[in-house]
Amino acid sequence: MNKILLSIIIYIASTNILAIDFNKLYKGWSNNQQVSYSASMGKELWSKEILPGKSCKSCHGSDLTQPGKHIRTNKIIKPLSLKSNPERLTKEKKINKWLKRNCKFTYKRECSPEEKISFIEFIRFN
Amino acid sequence: MTKKYISIGLFFVLIFAAIQSKSDYNLLNIFNKRGVQVIENTTYQEECGACHFDYQPGLLPERSWKKLMTNDELLNHFGEDVSFDDSSTANKIIKYLTLNAADKSSYNRSKKISRSLPSHQSPLRITNTPYIKRKHHGISKELITQQSVGSLSNCTACHNNAHKGDYDDDSVTIPNIKAGLISIELNTQKDGYVGIVKSTNESFKIISTKISSNLSVKKLCRVVSFKGNDEFSVRTYCKIKGGFWH
Numbered sequence: 120m121n122k123i124l125l126s127i128i129i130y131i132a133s134t135n136i137l138a139i140d141f142n143k144l145y146k147g148w149s150n151n152q153q154v155s156y157s158a159s160m161g162k163e164l165w166s167k168e169i170l171p172g173k174s175c176k177s178c179h180g181s182d183l184t185q186p187g188k189h190i191r192t193n194k195i196i197k198p199l200s201l202k203s204n205p206e207r208l209t210k211e212k213k214i215n216k217w218l219k220r221n222c223k224f225t226y227k228r229e230c231s232p233e234e235k236i237s238f239i240e241f242i243r244f245n
Numbered sequence: 246m247t248k249k250y251i252s253i254g255l256f257f258v259l260i261f262a263a264i265q266s267k268s269d270y271n272l273l274n275i276f277n278k279r280g281v282q283v284i285e286n287t288t289y290q291e292e293c294g295a296c297h298f299d300y301q302p303g304l305l306p307e308r309s310w311k312k313l314m315t316n317d318e319l320l321n322h323f324g325e326d327v328s329f330d331d332s333s334t335a336n337k338i339i340k341y342l343t344l345n346a347a348d349k350s351s352y353n354r355s356k357k358i359s360r361s362l363p364s365h366q367s368p369l370r371i372t373n374t375p376y377i378k379r380k381h382h383g384i385s386k387e388l389i390t391q392q393s394v395g396s397l398s399n400c401t402a403c404h405n406n407a408h409k410g411d412y413d414d415d416s417v418t419i420p421n422i423k424a425g426l427i428s429i430e431l432n433t434q435k436d437g438y439v440g441i442v443k444s445t446n447e448s449f450k451i452i453s454t455k456i457s458s459n460l461s462v463k464k465l466c467r468v469v470s471f472k473g474n475d476e477f478s479v480r481t482y483c484k485i486k487g488g489f490w491h
Contacts, residue, residue, distance in 0.1 A: 191325075192297040193399050216330060223326045 139211055141239070149232040156233050161241025164234060173225045175238065183245045199242050208243060278352045280410040286341045288334060296327075298400050300371060301410055302345035303355035308367040310342040318369070354412055372397040387489045388425040423471075424482050424490040431467055431482060431490055447473040457483060 145156075166176040172190075179187040183200035198204045208214060218238070222230035230238070281303035284290060290299050302310065312318060314335065319328045329335040347355040361376035362368070371377055381389075381397055388394065394402040401407045406416040419425070426443050430451065434440070438451045452468040466483040467490075482490040 189296055193395055193402070194295075194297050196295075219330070220327065 139208065139214075141243070144211060144214070145232075145236045145239075148235055152232075154233050154236065156236040156240060158237070158240040158244045160233075161237035161239070162245070164237060165241060169226050175221075175225065177225075183242060200245055201243065208239070214239065279354070280412060281347075281352050281355050282345060282350060283408075283410040286338075288337045289341050292329075292334060292338060297398075298407065300400070302342045303347050303350040303352055303410070304358060304371045304377075305346060305374070306348040306359050306362060306367065307343045307346035308348075309369060310339070310346055312367050313369050314339045314342065323369075352410070370398070384419070385425050385428070387428055388419055388421065391421060391489050391491075393420045421489070421491060423480075427469070428490050431469075442471070445473070447471050452479070 145154075164175070165179075166174050166181060168174045168177075177190045178196060179199055184198055184203045186198050187196040188194070189196060199207055201207050218235050219229060222228065222234070281301045284294075284299055284301055289302075293299055305313075313322075316328065319335075320326050343349075347359040350356065350359075358371075358374050358376045361379070362374055368374055372381075377397075389397060400412075403417050403419045404412050405418060406413070423442065423445075424431070426445075427440065427449060430438060430440050430449075434451055436451055436453055439448060440450075441448055449469050449471045452470055454465070454467050457464045457466050462485060464483040464485055466481055468479065468481050470477070470479045484490045
């Protein structure tokens with residue numbers, strides 16, 4: 120009985136360790152500096168075309184629970200919202216990789232900490 | 246005596262080969278595989294297949310993949326920076342692509358692609374290999390550039406089994422193929438025109454023409470009837486100015 124309890128505790132503890140600590144992640148991006156960000160800022164930036172014809176929305180759509188479509192290749196992109204795709208935002212490495220790649224694709228530059236955090240906040244709560 | 250045994254043996258071998266060649270899955274297929282090899286590499290699928298169709302390695306020769314995966318090329322991958330943060334991932338993909346490249350493959354279509362290519366050429370686009378070019382030669386530009394296709398690099402738009410490495414003609418459906426086949430007539434002929442749909446041999450008649458305007462979009466529409474062997478159908482094709490018939 121004790122063994123079962125212990126293994127349950129270990130299991131819960133280990134799954135919690137694996138969950139992403141967003142505050143820590145954000146602090147890493149902003150180098151511990153104070154930055155202003157919000158999910159609503161992320162929403163606003165989402166459809167903003169800094170370069171003509173390209174925004175987050177052009178590939179991912181504005182309803183994050185729905186699949187998107189790559190504007191250059193027509194490839195279907197799985198939904199970003201955790202509501203319809205719980206695998207999203209579960210791996211730090213993937214978050215960093217895709218923010219970097221997609222900011223370069225969309226803005227031809229890397230995103231600022233403010234932009235990155237706002238996007239992730241928008242995705243987390245939509 | 247031995248001669249007799251040899252001839253009996255040969256007889257059975259021939260019968261076996263004849264039966265095998267008639268069935269879809271036969272032993273001789275080990276030496277004669279159709280299509281291209283399917284993808285069995287999750288790193289490649291996740292890294293490259295996230296943005297575009299995961300083109301099978303057997304669609305380009307080793308020298309092309311090597312060139313495509315150099316740092317310079319990845320920094321400008323058909324206009325996009327897709328460089329890798331960690332070289333171990335990139336190396337895994339390079340290894341997979343080069344080991345399974347068209348010139349290393351025992352699959353028929355891969356062999357054809359590889360053979361069509363002069364050894365001094367290493368194209369970065371599959372659509373620039375002579376075999377693929379030749380295979381898509383007859384398809385009108387309108388059918389390729391229409392919205393649901395876009396370009397020849399969008400394999401899955403028409404090749405329904407592309408993800409299975411099957412690029413057979415039998416599994417191809419080109420969207421709007423009929424409109425493509427009669428587009429010249431739709432553009433130029435008057436009402437009442439009777440013609441034949443190339444390749445299907447159906448006869449068709451342009452019945453009427455009208456302008457449909459929906460909000461600010463004006464469309465030219467033409468009603469066409471088709472008569473096949475024992476089928477009769479009527480369809481309306483519309484297009485915006487400078488666009489394609491749908």
